[in-house]
Amino acid sequence: QAVVTQEPSLTVSPGGTVTLTCGSSTGAVTSGHYPYWFQQRPGQAPKTLIYDTSNKHSWTPARFSGSLLGDKAALTLSGAQPEDEAEYYCLLLYSGPWVFGGGTKLTVL
Amino acid sequence: EVQLVESGGGLVQPGGSLRLSCAASGFIFSDYWATWVRQAPGKGLEWVANIRQDGSEKYYVDSVKGRFTISRDNAKNSLYLQMYSLRAEDTAVYYCEAGHAADYWGQGTLVTVSS
Numbered sequence: 001q002a003v004v005t006q007e008p009s010l011t012v013s014p015g016g017t018v019t020l021t022c023g024s025s026t027g028a029v030t031s032g033h034y035p036y037w038f039q040q041r042p043g044q045a046p047k048t049l050i051y052d053t054s055n056k057h058s059w060t061p062a063r064f065s066g067s068l069l070g071d072k073a074a075l076t077l078s079g080a081q082p083e084d085e086a087e088y089y090c091l092l093l094y095s096g097p098w099v100f101g102g103g104t105k106l107t108v109l
Numbered sequence: 110e111v112q113l114v115e116s117g118g119g120l121v122q123p124g125g126s127l128r129l130s131c132a133a134s135g136f137i138f139s140d141y142w143a144t145w146v147r148q149a150p151g152k153g154l155e156w157v158a159n160i161r162q163d164g165s166e167k168y169y170v171d172s173v174k175g176r177f178t179i180s181r182d183n184a185k186n187s188l189y190l191q192m193y194s195l196r197a198e199d200t201a202v203y204y205c206e207a208g209h210a211a212d213y214w215g216q217g218t219l220v221t222v223s224s
Contacts, residue, residue: 001171036211038154045217046146046154051210089154091211096168098144103153
């Protein structure tokens with residue numbers, strides 16, 4: 001099965017902007033992988049932020065956005081808040097099995 | 110209120126079996142694919158299996174093929190994961206998820222495989 005790669009950790013200043021990326025061992029990530037992004041705080045279940053590359057749920061803060069950036073999927077946080085400190089996971093849908101990335105620990109400092 | 114509530118986790122010996130359940134409420138469960146995701150202690154999320162609305166398609170991660178079976182009962186708004194031949198590496202919190210776009214998640218049930 002494919003391997004999905006994410007930055008292990010990133011740091012952003014409060015109010016700053018950061019981009020998390022999600023790559024695939026099979027080649028370029030496309031809209032056909034329907035990229036998802038999830039936020040998970042310690043001790044909590046994951047929460048879905050973005051689906052199908054760039055679509056937001058009603059609960060997704062406006063400061064989060066999803067896109068394709070080069071050959072990867074990307075999650076951009078603009079105007080980071082302390083409560084955004086969390087683990088972020090991407091998920092790519094392949095024909096059949098789905099695969100999560102290893103997660104990015106985002107620190108707001 | 111939308112809820113997904115997992116149950117059935119616990120301590121089981123290597124080689125043993127366990128059946129997880131996930132009870133859905135507050136939305137039309139039968140309209141959506143449903144998924145099991147797990148998370149080993151201190152590790153990342155791992156997609157385990159999913160099932161089509163009518164149960165006609167099922168997919169599994171390679172590491173559980175032949176050992177785990179996903180099923181659903183739409184009349185009971187329930188999702189299941191039957192696990193056989195459990196190994197230490199199956200130790201994890203197991204989450205169920207459903208919805209149009211992974212909208213809904215349960216709080217998870219812990220499965221510990223240990224002697």
